[in-house]
Amino acid sequence: MDALAGLLDGPRAKGAFLLRMVMDPPWSVRIEDGAPLCVMCVTEGEAWIAPSSGEPVALRPGDIAVLRGPEPYTVADLPDRPPLARVGPGGECTTLTGEPLAEAMSLGVRTWGNAPDGGTTVLVGTYQMDGEVGRRLLDALPPLAHLPADLWRCPLMPFLDEEIARDEPGQSAVLDRVLDLLLIAAVRAWFARPGAEAPAWYRAMGDPVVGRALRLLHDHPDHPWTVASLAAKTGVSRAALSRRFTELVGEPPMTYLTDWRLAVAADLMRDGDATLESVARRVGYGGAFALSAAFKRVRGVSPQEYRAGG
Numbered sequence: 001m002d003a004l005a006g007l008l009d010g011p012r013a014k015g016a017f018l019l020r021m022v023m024d025p026p027w028s029v030r031i032e033d034g035a036p037l038c039v040m041c042v043t044e045g046e047a048w049i050a051p052s053s054g055e056p057v058a059l060r061p062g063d064i065a066v067l068r069g070p071e072p073y074t075v076a077d078l079p080d081r082p083p084l085a086r087v088g089p090g091g092e093c094t095t096l097t098g099e100p101l102a103e104a105m106s107l108g109v110r111t112w113g114n115a116p117d118g119g120t121t122v123l124v125g126t127y128q129m130d131g132e133v134g135r136r137l138l139d140a141l142p143p144l145a146h147l148p149a150d151l152w153r154c155p156l157m158p159f160l161d162e163e164i165a166r167d168e169p170g171q172s173a174v175l176d177r178v179l180d181l182l183l184i185a186a187v188r189a190w191f192a193r194p195g196a197e198a199p200a201w202y203r204a205m206g207d208p209v210v211g212r213a214l215r216l217l218h219d220h221p222d223h224p225w226t227v228a229s230l231a232a233k234t235g236v237s238r239a240a241l242s243r244r245f246t247e248l249v250g251e252p253p254m255t256y257l258t259d260w261r262l263a264v265a266a267d268l269m270r271d272g273d274a275t276l277e278s279v280a281r282r283v284g285y286g287g288a289f290a291l292s293a294a295f296k297r298v299r300g301v302s303p304q305e306y307r308a309g310g
Contacts, residue, residue: 017091017126018175020164021075022113023047024120028076030083033091036138037127038067039183040075043161045120048081050074051144059122062149064157064186068141077120091126109167123160125179135263137187140199145190152189156182204248209234213245213253221261222284227253257284262298265291269307276303 017035023045031038040049041064050056052071056079059065067073074083085101087093093101093112105112160178163171191198204210212234217225230253231241245253261283268279280291288303295303 014176016176016179017124017128018110018164018179019091019124020111020161021122021124022107022111022115022118022120023077023122024115024118025077026081026084027114027120028074028078028081028084029093030072030074030086030096032072033087033089033126033128034070035126035128036069037183038069039125039179039186040065040067041123041157041160041182043121043123043157045118046077047120047122048076048079049144049146050076050079054144056080057144057146059146060149062157064147064152064154064182066141066145066183066186066190068138068143068145071143073144075122090128109165111165121161123157123164125160125175125182127179136199136201140202141187141190145186147186147189147193151193152186154182154185154189156185200248200250204245207244207248209236209241210245210248213241214249217253217257217260221257221264222282224284225254225257258294258298261285262295265295265303266299266306269303279303 017033021029040047040059042059042061044061047059048056049059049065049067051067051073057065058079074081076083083096085093086096093105095101102112105114107113107116156178160175160182163175163178190196191202201214204214213230216223216230216233223229227238227242231238234241236244242252245256249256251259265279265283268274268282269276274282276288276291280286280288283291285291285294292303295301295306299306
């Protein structure tokens, strides 16, 4: 696992909300689902995304947009079209007065819209869980990241278009993984575009020493790392590793490791019934007491309080 894949593991799709939206004008949908991340692409026609703040952006065939929640936004045929419908938490669609639209606008498996042969088709993939491991990635993205077709090429978009309406055993898992790959491709293209301001941890991935150190920390948070053992694995002195790591990532190796371990622990606590003792062992702490003390010190709440608030 490289560091980007690891950082994506928090919002990794698990039963994501996926939909093909087929529309003819006039149409406008207000998205108020509070989701942490949404991937949207157009395969036919044109759609406008109007964020709560900022200018509307046109999506055309081959374009992709990554939207960072939880702020609402509007998707419509025109940039200034007032909303005609609303999507709330869990993908529930209603009129603006709250009347259900799911049945009235259903066009088949994972397909929804106001016209079966509408001129605009939008593929929507929404991550519904705010995974803590992905916080560094979410913080690095703007509210709306738009990649025009001429800035990126990805064969996954037509594949998703083909697979999204299938109703076969295991199809949900297939779509989750395709959405993950599409997101990774989009994030890579976003950070690689001309003039991009990629976050320090992403730029550090390209460094032969710090990149290897990051991969070791991400792959093995349970290992009893010290600066000395990490330096030995990367082939440099302790002083050289500390200096280079801090310069490129923005914090010392052990500080980064603590944050990473607690992020992984937070994700494990929110996602499943694992005991605090087992979580502690998986992220490199001697037991539940040690993890609780570190969690409280860094995050200001105990693991029990954090889990109860999830």
